[in-house]
Amino acid sequence: MTAASATETVETVFRIESARIIAGVTRIVRDVGIAEELAQDALVAALEQWPESGVPDKPGAWLMATAKHRAIDLVRRKETYARKLAEVGRTLEDVPPPEPADATDPDGIDDDLLRLIFTACHPVLSTQARIALALKLLGGLTTEEIARAFLTSEATVAQRIVRAKRTLAKAGVPFEVPYGADRAARLSSVLEVIYLVFNEGYSATVGDDLVRPALCEDALRLVRILAGLMPREPEVHGLAALLEFQASRIAARTGPDGEPVLLADQNRSRWNRMLIRRGIEALERAGHGPYSVQAAIAACHAQAVRYEDTDWATIAALYGRLMTLTPSPVVELNRAVAVSMSEGPAAGLKLVDALADEPALRAYHLLPSVRGDLLERLGRGEEARREFERAASLTRNARERKLLLERASRSAK
Amino acid sequence: MPRFLTLIRIDEQNVPAEGPSPELMERMGALLEEITKAGVMLDTAGLAPTSEGTRVTWSGGKLSYTDGPFTESKEVIGGYSIVQAKDKAEALEWTKRFLQTHEDYWTITAEVREIAEA
Numbered sequence: 200m201t202a203a204s205a206t207e208t209v210e211t212v213f214r215i216e217s218a219r220i221i222a223g224v225t226r227i228v229r230d231v232g233i234a235e236e237l238a239q240d241a242l243v244a245a246l247e248q249w250p251e252s253g254v255p256d257k258p259g260a261w262l263m264a265t266a267k268h269r270a271i272d273l274v275r276r277k278e279t280y281a282r283k284l285a286e287v288g289r290t291l292e293d294v295p296p297p298e299p300a301d302a303t304d305p306d307g308i309d310d311d312l313l314r315l316i317f318t319a320c321h322p323v324l325s326t327q328a329r330i331a332l333a334l335k336l337l338g339g340l341t342t343e344e345i346a347r348a349f350l351t352s353e354a355t356v357a358q359r360i361v362r363a364k365r366t367l368a369k370a371g372v373p374f375e376v377p378y379g380a381d382r383a384a385r386l387s388s389v390l391e392v393i394y395l396v397f398n399e400g401y402s403a404t405v406g407d408d409l410v411r412p413a414l415c416e417d418a419l420r421l422v423r424i425l426a427g428l429m430p431r432e433p434e435v436h437g438l439a440a441l442l443e444f445q446a447s448r449i450a451a452r453t454g455p456d457g458e459p460v461l462l463a464d465q466n467r468s469r470w471n472r473m474l475i476r477r478g479i480e481a482l483e484r485a486g487h488g489p490y491s492v493q494a495a496i497a498a499c500h501a502q503a504v505r506y507e508d509t510d511w512a513t514i515a516a517l518y519g520r521l522m523t524l525t526p527s528p529v530v531e532l533n534r535a536v537a538v539s540m541s542e543g544p545a546a547g548l549k550l551v552d553a554l555a556d557e558p559a560l561r562a563y564h565l566l567p568s569v570r571g572d573l574l575e576r577l578g579r580g581e582e583a584r585r586e587f588e589r590a591a592s593l594t595r596n597a598r599e600r601k602l603l604l605e606r607a608s609r610s611a612k
Numbered sequence: 613m614p615r616f617l618t619l620i621r622i623d624e625q626n627v628p629a630e631g632p633s634p635e636l637m638e639r640m641g642a643l644l645e646e647i648t649k650a651g652v653m654l655d656t657a658g659l660a661p662t663s664e665g666t667r668v669t670w671s672g673g674k675l676s677y678t679d680g681p682f683t684e685s686k687e688v689i690g691g692y693s694i695v696q697a698k699d700k701a702e703a704l705e706w707t708k709r710f711l712q713t714h715e716d717y718w719t720i721t722a723e724v725r726e727i728a729e730a
Contacts (some may be wrong), residue, residue: 207701208701208705210701211701211702211704211705214698214702215650215702215705412613413613416696417613419651420613420652420696421651422651423648423651424649424650424651427648427649427651450729473654473655473694474654
């Protein structure tokens with residue numbers, strides 16, 4: 200092989216192992232911030248020692264052991280300090296010793312990495328904080344990479360992460376995998392974070408690029424990890440299936456100049472068959488929750504060899520089911536599109552018009568965009584043009600705006 | 613995160629007669645589980661011996677078929693994996709771990725190639 204330098208090996212191994220090391224150390228020190236610092240210390244130690252001593256046989260285990268030793272030292276020093284203070288009559292919070300795995304968990308899930316995932320995505324944190332922390336601690340992204348992905352400054356991201364870690368410590372968030380009724384609520388918070396990370400990559404809300412595949416892949420990796428750790432949670436497989444299907448289309452979603460290509464126009468031979476197959480496998484283990492239903496919809500698209508083969512009636516029915524699970528104007532809008540494809544544009548337009556006064560959709564560019572499409576199909580070109588222009592004025596994505604303005608000028612003819 | 617295809621090349625004439633040891637199978641099973649759980653492994657499999665394979669060649673506007681075993685080849689592809697890794701260094705690290713599960717008497721070559729994305 201290209202003999203990688205010891206430094207390069209350290210960095211690669213650390214990237215692969217960092218989430219697990221942070222998780223293992225958090226179990227000892229009970230603070231993700233301190234755990235992250237100790238993991239970094241272990242990295243520095245490796246960078247100093249490996250070029251001299253050579254790379255150890257099991258580099259991941261070496262890093263983990265080094266970080267854990269430092270964690271235990273730290274806890275001991277604090278305990279000694281606490282004892283000394285107690286001797287002079289002062290009180291100090293005890294550092295709780297590492298607890299054994301929760302024996303009451305019916306699934307018996309005993310995994311530090313899973314604990315870290317639940318901690319980093321704890322609802323006590325704002326959505327943005329959860330996303331930043333998950334990418335940093337679980338995805339192994341640097342502050343700079345996160346800032347670049349979300350087009351914010353590095354300082355903002357760094358501050359967000361610092362504050363998130365402080366919030367977790369202050370709230371005394373336990374380092375645990377919740378069980379029972381609590382698990383469902385907490386798990387949906389974890390899934391939401393992964394879904395949001397994926398979506399930010401899949402349809403960038405701001406900026407010039409339509410897709411940032413790196414974020415999609417970070418999210419995919421996270422959901423695959425989660426599926427491996429929680430094989431008995433159907434919604435995890437549902438989300439995994441959904442993301443595999445969506446990711447299978449990434450290459451076909453943009454043209455040579457980065458312009459968006461609509462589903463109908465996509466070259467389906469560019470869809471990634473392996474990801475579709477993985478999606479179908481995950482779907483077999485999925486359940487009946489909202490992500491699972493969305494995955495079933497995505498599967499309908501994935502399995503249509505040509506656009507004309509799409510089973511719109513099934514898709515419309517699935518959107519109907521999604522409406523009962525997570526009613527929202529956006530879901531209803533999607534249902535309207537599916538209905539227009541199976542029953543004709545007039546039927547779809549009726550559903551879309553019922554959404555016209557929906558406050559949540561007032562600034563949503565897809566409402567006028569869908570309406571424009573339906574009007575165009577009904578031969579009402581002038582009305583369609585106005586809708587496409589309105590949609591163009593509402594989107595914040597430059598690529599999308601260009602496409603919408605092109606459609607506007609086409610429907611005017 | 614690019615994808616990498618790793619082709620495992622073996623010398624069919626020189627594989628240990630008794631095949632992989634139970635210990636090797638166990639270590640490999642554990643490693644494959646680890647790679648899969650890390651969200652890295654997309655697909656992997658071993659291939660049946662070349663005695664069961666056929667080469668189909670298109671040359672000079674004609675098809676020709678050659679049934680295995682492909683004895684003239686020093687090395688044949690014995691298996692493959694497709695992983696999704698941050699970069700080549702990460703793909704190589706996993707490949708290294710895969711090779712190291714084998715005992716010292718094995719000779720295997722892993723060829724790691726990035727998949728060109730359309």
